[in-house]
Amino acid sequence: MKxxxxxxxxxxxxxxxxxxxxxxxxHIGHKKIIEKLIQNSSWCECESLVLTFFPHPRMVLQDNTEIKLLNTIDERTELLQKSGLDNLIIHPFDQAFSRLTAEEFVSSILVDQFNVKKIIIGYDHRFGRNRTADIHDLIEFGQKYEFEVEQISAQEIDEVSVSSTKIRNALTEGNVKLANDYLGYNYLLSGIITKGKGIGRTLDFPTANLQIQETYKLIPKNGVYIVQSLLENKLVYGMMNIGFNPTVNGESKSIEIHFFDYEGDLYTKNIQIQLVDRIRDEVKFENLEKLKEQLYKDKTVALHYIKSL
Incomplete structure (x- = not known):
């Protein structure tokens, strides 16, 4: 993929x-659309092309938006890379682009720039300045500029919409297994490992602190999770805490991972964590000794789960 x-x-x-x-x-709903796109491009010996935008249009057009996304733009690119697409365009969305009229978008971009033969689009898609044009306008433009329009059905669009909503809700509630079922892969957290306070090491549970740069990334519900990561081309399992470390009166939210059977130095490295399942809520313990006892119990649960995979 280019x-x-x-x-x-x-x-x-x-x-x-x-x-x-x-x-x-x-997610799995998106993948059906992309499969349809690739199949159509193969039939007509054309190039398959996905056009996406970053920042998300709502980040640009709505003030104080609190939108949280399932993927960073790098994660989205990596996932689309695996789909078999020929081309991906990540276009910067800004106010100037939003002011293009529907016909300007069609003639100057779809026709002149993309040499489009066919566009596969949702039946409810709206486009152009102030999103005034709809699928019927696009079909008329297709007749004028000689390209085909195939509508994605209401059922397929609903599947995509419902899946996205259910994934966000599941992650907010800590139901990683359900989110992963809808995604078709394990939910990802990507970031840089930074130094923490070193408390985990004193408890025999040294942790890597994951710093996620993208503030728009959706972070699942606080708690303890079973995770896996590819480190130096080796699949390594571990457990991860998302939260405020209340036992030691933590004041800011952190993401800390304790890896099993890994001794390497991860500081300053970019890594990607896959969430496999959730063990429990974050709890404030009476003292560090009680916390340490619980961490051993969590590890036992995690290792038992991993053996069952």
């Missing part, structure tokens, strides 16, 4: 079959 950071960087060699959207989560 990735482009702007619409204007893309120069197709053939006609294209296109779909567009945020594709946040790149």
């Amino acid at each position: 990735t482009f950071q702007s619409i204007y960087d893309f120069q197709p060699k053939n006609k294209t079959v296109l779909t567009l959207g945020t594709f946040d989560g790149v």
